[in-house]
Amino acid sequence: MSNATTGSRKIFSLPAVTPSTSVNSVSLIHVLSLLADDVLALRGAAFPVHRKYAREALRQVVVIREFLADVVAEALPASAFVGLAELHVALQKLGHLLRDLARPGARLWVLVNSDRVSNNFRALFRSVATALEVLPLGAASPEVMELVQLVAEQAWKAEGGTLPSDALAARIVWSALALFENGIEPDLIDLNDLMEHLQIRSWSDCSEEIAFLEDLFFDCEENEAASIGSLEALMAYCRATLFDADDHNKRTGGNQFKALHRPVNHVNLDDLRCPISLELMLDPVTIATGQTYDRASISKWLKSGCLTCPVTGKKLTDTAFVSNYAVQHLVEQLCASKNLSFPEPNSKQKRDGSKTATPPSSAAAGAMKMAAAFLVRKLAFPTSLEQSRAAFEVRRLSKSNVFNRTCLVEAGAVPWLLHLSSSMDSSTQDNAMAALLNLSKHPSGARAIVEVGGLGLVVDVIRLTFKVEAQQNAVAILFYLSLVEEYRAAIGDLPEAIPLLVELMREGSYRGKKNAIVTIFGLSLCSSNRVKILESGAVPALMALLSGQEKGNLANDSMAVLAKIAEHPDGTAKILCYDGAISRLVEFFRSTGTSRSGRESCVSALLSLCVNGGAEVVELLRSMPVVMPPLYSLVTEGSPQAGKKARSLLNRIHEV
Structure with a gap:
């Protein structure tokens, strides 16, 4: 049973300490x-x-x-x-x-x-x-x-x-699951009564239920997965069908939807830092005192035996904490507005996504298929607000659940989302592109995007968009499509695709640059794209990223692309045309900030340049003794393949 959402105590476990007989x-x-x-x-x-x-x-x-x-x-x-x-x-x-x-x-x-x-x-x-x-x-x-x-x-x-009232509500749950299992939609009036009994009265309330059950699902024993997964699917269906803008009982995702998309210019970055680590809260949680901390920091604090609130100093009689999605979304928005990267929280990274590849039960499968069909019908609504909310719900449901993606693709969500990608409403376009990105990670979703002619629409969003997030998501979609060999040439055949990606490498946000770099790498694996990449000015853009202000992952990714380009004579020629190219590569190779993978890519590039560039390149490297120590280090500490290339490069340098 999960205790991820309940601090150090599992839900329904009731630990207690008996006082010592020596206490007066x-x-x-x-x-x-x-x-x-x-x-x-x-x-x-x-x-x-x-x-x-x-x-x-x-x-x-x-x-x-x-x-x-x-x-x-x-x-x-x-x-x-x-x-x-x-x-x-x-x-x-x-x-x-x-x-x-x-x-x-x-x-x-x-x-x-x-x-x-x-x-x-x-x-x-x-x-x-x-x-x-x-x-x-x-x-x-x-x-x-x-x-x-x-x-x-x-x-x-x-x-x-x-209690009788609770028993009645529980019967609604079991009845709904039985109907889902048999492919029948439950009565929305009954589900509405269930939500009222549980006092779930907003999109946010429903999302908290889903998040709690999701935590339980990922941490539960195998024999509990079916029941927990069924309940999670039930709540997902309720959120999609009951929390609507037209609901006169104010059971609507509208306020939540607007809150998640409000401007963040007035928000102070320091207010979103964890009081313990002083770092941005990637996975914010709220504890019993109402204070918010990053999950990893407060967990470490509690495990060390500190049972007081770090800010208020109040003793914690309960170490439970719940996810604070409002703060998390503010952090995401603020990072995007300031061109900062937003890595996934470690707690989410460790989850086994394969656990969601198949439905945990037939009831869960039925619920998600019906929720997907309902949302696709809403995507076809004539009003932009309804379309945007439906796209937002698709975005949330498809974020990390593989089976949900399958249901949404099979229900026909992709063509409607592509249609909304050209919407004049910025929120609608943003939600549509984020949803498409999630679906593009699924083989059937990627296939649907290509088969309905969506490549051109995705490229159009890169060129013309209201929000930088939509542009970044469009590039990320191309990246996932470029992972499929048969789609690489089709992307490269679009006249604006590669030039736009290269332009993003030069002028984009951090995330935009990173997405563009890895997409160019994927496209470079197709021989017909190689010349287009070189002619679009990719080499100068990549070389600039090796020593620009935004080092780290961007530089390492750029080096991987340069290594791939250098494998071919025309690529080598382009790199050597760049003024001071070898010096730049050597500087990157010996930098303490370069990762192991970055060094391995660099030695691969240098070896290719020597092979394709001839004696002139070898002589230039021979005149740079600073390259020798990291080369010898790579021979002994690098991967077998990198060590082999480092030895080969050393042999060329030492040849008389």
Whole structure:
């Protein structure tokens, strides 16, 4: 079971520490008071499921807190420790359980685990009753004593079982999944009732549910995958069909949609830095105090034993945290506006995408196919706002789930998204291109783009676009298409494609340059594109990137393309025509900022230049002794292939 979204504690796990027998009554009463206060801090939380049990638990804790405030600790006999210790454990567990019920994103999961939750409540109520019965109530006032006795009596009588309203909502869930499994669309009125019961009233609420279930799915055992995946697909279907602009109950993704696309010029970059690492928050999460941190930083903080909020200093009684998608999107937008790269968070990179290649269940398959068909119908709507929202939903559903991409392509989303790529509405165009990028990563999606004549439309977006993000996504689409051998020549045959990519290498944003470089590399693998790449001025643009202000990955990627170009005599000639080309390559080769892969590409390029350029190039290298130490280093520390090329280059340099 996943604990990625719940801090260091798995949902529904109720760990508790029993106090040491050496603790005196005064200290124990104080600790119990703090525990009770922490639980009572949840009185303002929403409890969509198990409301009755949650209210009863809070009522019991209120009485316990009154007893703790009223009792004279010094007057308690030693025998009171047993009851106080039992209360210590019960209060910890009640706090955990109530926080699970109130946790954003976990509402559907709590609902379908109603029997487990109600059994936990029943067991904890009896623990409270047992503790209260053995406490020396005479140490409290008569009024409090009477109240405690009443609560203990009621706690014993508390019935278990799923509440009728929760059972009805759960039946809607199981009924909907059964209908999905049989290829039948569930009644939207029933799903609307389910959302109302769970108090899921916005696109953002629904997205939190999907994110929580997605985390569970990637961390779950194999026997749990089908049920969790089915629930995730159900929520995805609900988000696509219920949260619409025309919904008069304000169950709409409209406000969320606008919020995710609002201008970020007024946002201070420093406000989006993690208070711990002072780096941009790539994977922001919010903890119990309301403060937001980068997931990796706060996880490391908690694992080190620091159980306080780094900003407020407040003690954390619960180490749960939830993803903050609003902050994450602001970071993405701000990075794009400032031409900064935005790497994927490590937690997402480690996920096994192959787990989503096939549907976890037939119900999940049915739900996604129906959601895809619904969204494609919306893409055909005559209004730009509806089209843009549908494209945005396609974009989100296809972001990382392979089977979702399959469903959307098979439903016919690609032609409509290509049509929207030329929209005069910037948000519509942006969402369409981002969605197409996700679908282009799927073989059937790439094939659909090419077969319907979409290559020219994608290139048009590179040339004419409202947003730099749409342009960057268009280039990335060409990159994924260039991975397919049969599409490389077709891309190169478009007169503007390669010149536009070279222009982006010179003038584009960081992401634009990177996408253009790797796309040019893919296109260079096709012999018919080689001359076009050279004639478009690729070599000067690539050489400039080796020592420009934007070093690092851009320089390493540029070197890989130059190495490929240098393999052929015409490419060698173009490189040698660049003033100071060999010196530039040697400088890159010996730079401490050059990666191992960059050095290996560079030695490959230098060897090709020697082979194709002849003695003049070899003599020039021979006159540069600074190249020797990194060459010898590559012989001993590089990959077998790189070491072989380094030895070959050394042999040429040493030949008399």
